[in-house]
Amino acid sequence: MIDSMPRPNPLLIASTANSIQATFDRHHGDSLAPFNSLNVSFSLGDKKEYVASNRRKIKQALGISSLVSARQVHGDLLLTVKEVPANDVEQDGFDALITDQRDVGLMIQHADCQAILLHDPVQSAIAAIHCGWRGSVIGIIEKTVQAMSACYRSRPEDITAAISPSLGPCCAEFINHRLELPESFLSFRERDNFFDFWQISRWQLIAAGLLTENIQTTGICTSCSPDFFSYRRAVRRGQGTTGRNCTIIALP
Numbered sequence: 001m002i003d004s005m006p007r008p009n010p011l012l013i014a015s016t017a018n019s020i021q022a023t024f025d026r027h028h029g030d031s032l033a034p035f036n037s038l039n040v041s042f043s044l045g046d047k048k049e050y051v052a053s054n055r056r057k058i059k060q061a062l063g064i065s066s067l068v069s070a071r072q073v074h075g076d077l078l079l080t081v082k083e084v085p086a087n088d089v090e091q092d093g094f095d096a097l098i099t100d101q102r103d104v105g106l107m108i109q110h111a112d113c114q115a116i117l118l119h120d121p122v123q124s125a126i127a128a129i130h131c132g133w134r135g136s137v138i139g140i141i142e143k144t145v146q147a148m149s150a151c152y153r154s155r156p157e158d159i160t161a162a163i164s165p166s167l168g169p170c171c172a173e174f175i176n177h178r179l180e181l182p183e184s185f186l187s188f189r190e191r192d193n194f195f196d197f198w199q200i201s202r203w204q205l206i207a208a209g210l211l212t213e214n215i216q217t218t219g220i221c222t223s224c225s226p227d228f229f230s231y232r233r234a235v236r237r238g239q240g241t242t243g244r245n246c247t248i249i250a251l252p
Contacts, residue, residue, distance in 0.1 A: 008038050008057055010248075011165075011218070019119045019126060020062055020105075023164045023218070023247040025227040029054040031243060039229070039243030041109050042090070043071055046243070055088065062105060064250050069107040070094035074134040078147050081106070095135060096144045098127040100152055105250040108164075111229040112222050114201060115164035115247030116141060118148065125152035126249045133174070136200055137182060145208040156209025161216070164247040165228055168221030169196035 008029065010022035029038030030053045035046040040058070042051050055067060067088045068081050072095050079091055081099035097106040106128035108115035113132035120126070127144050129135070148154040169190045174180060177193055188196045188203070198217050205215050222228040222245070223236075234242040 008054075008061055010058075010061055018121045018124070018251070020064070020248070020250045020252055021117045021119065021162055022062060023115070024058060024061075024245060026229050026243060026245060027227065029057065034234075034239060034241055035243040037243075038245075040069075040107070040246040041244040044241055044243065058107075058246065058248070059105065062248060062250065063252070064105045064248075065103050067105045067107045067248070068097055068099070069109060070097065070130070072109065072130045074130075074132055076135065076138045076140045076143055078144060080147070080151060095130040096127060096140055096147075098125065098144065098147055098151060100125045100251070102251040105248040107246050107248045109244040109246055110164065110166065110222075111231045111234075111242055111244050112167040114166040114197065116201060116205075117162045117164070117247065117249040118144065118159050119161075119249065120148060120152065120154040120159045122158045123152045123154050124251060125154055126251055128247070128249050131201060133172075133180065133197065136185075136197060136204065137180070139204070141201060141204045142208040145205075145210070157211055157214075159210055160214045161205050161210055163198055163201055163215070163217040165218050165220035165222050165225065165245070167197065167223055167230075167232060168219070169194055169198065170221055171223035171232060172197055 031039040031050040069090045071092045078096040079094040084104045108130045116129040118127040222230040223232045229243045
């Protein structure tokens with residue numbers, strides 16, 4: 001029965017009086033296999049009523065009224081949320097979300113890609129970035145920091161960043177990296193064809209003007225941890241699909 005499972009518990013990345021930042025694991029939702037159980041994506045074939053219930057539980061756990069998300073495409077387009085929606089909103093074609101509105105959660109859906117949360121406590125502005133390897137290559141992190149500066153007068157040195165559970169250097173193998181990744185990423189190669197994208201994101205955040213001490217990384221690999229959905233793990237096991245984790249930031 002929908003809503004019969006225990007409420008999900010957020011993994012708080014950096015919750016303060018000025019922001020809520022959290023990742024949810026894959027447990028305590030209503031979806032059935034292969035999406036079991038806290039799948040937040042409507043676009044994978046899961047039943048819509050299960051996904052809606054999962055999202056409702058997430059809002060209740062965080063104490064927020066609405067969610068804004070995107071059908072992500074590994075691009076660099078950014079959506080500015082200018083008002084709190086009456087209902088949850090999901091837009092096509094965006095991979096970063098920014099707002100200065102309160103009581104709305106910016107939600108990134110991911111299953112190995114990074115969700116990067118940005119918070120400017122001075123100007124009370126936030127951003128959420130979907131950053132896979134393609135996003136790293138096209139510079140979506142720097143573009144989002146620049147958008148916060150343009151829209152909200154955010155100074156990069158005031159912004160804090162948190163990198164969600166995502167594919168770690170233990171599992172981030174890119175056998176075609178010579179074709180896919182720029183030469184500047186080679187210094188982040190751990191061994192053979194494995195890369196540390198956590199450090200790549202830290203490097204890009206610092207290059208965008210953030211201070212080293214304002215950047216946090218959870219250090220949890222989604223492919224290694226059975227507590228999170230992982231596309232790479234699903235492929236390795238011969239499965240056709242998997243659910244999506246979510247990472248959310250909001251101004252309370």
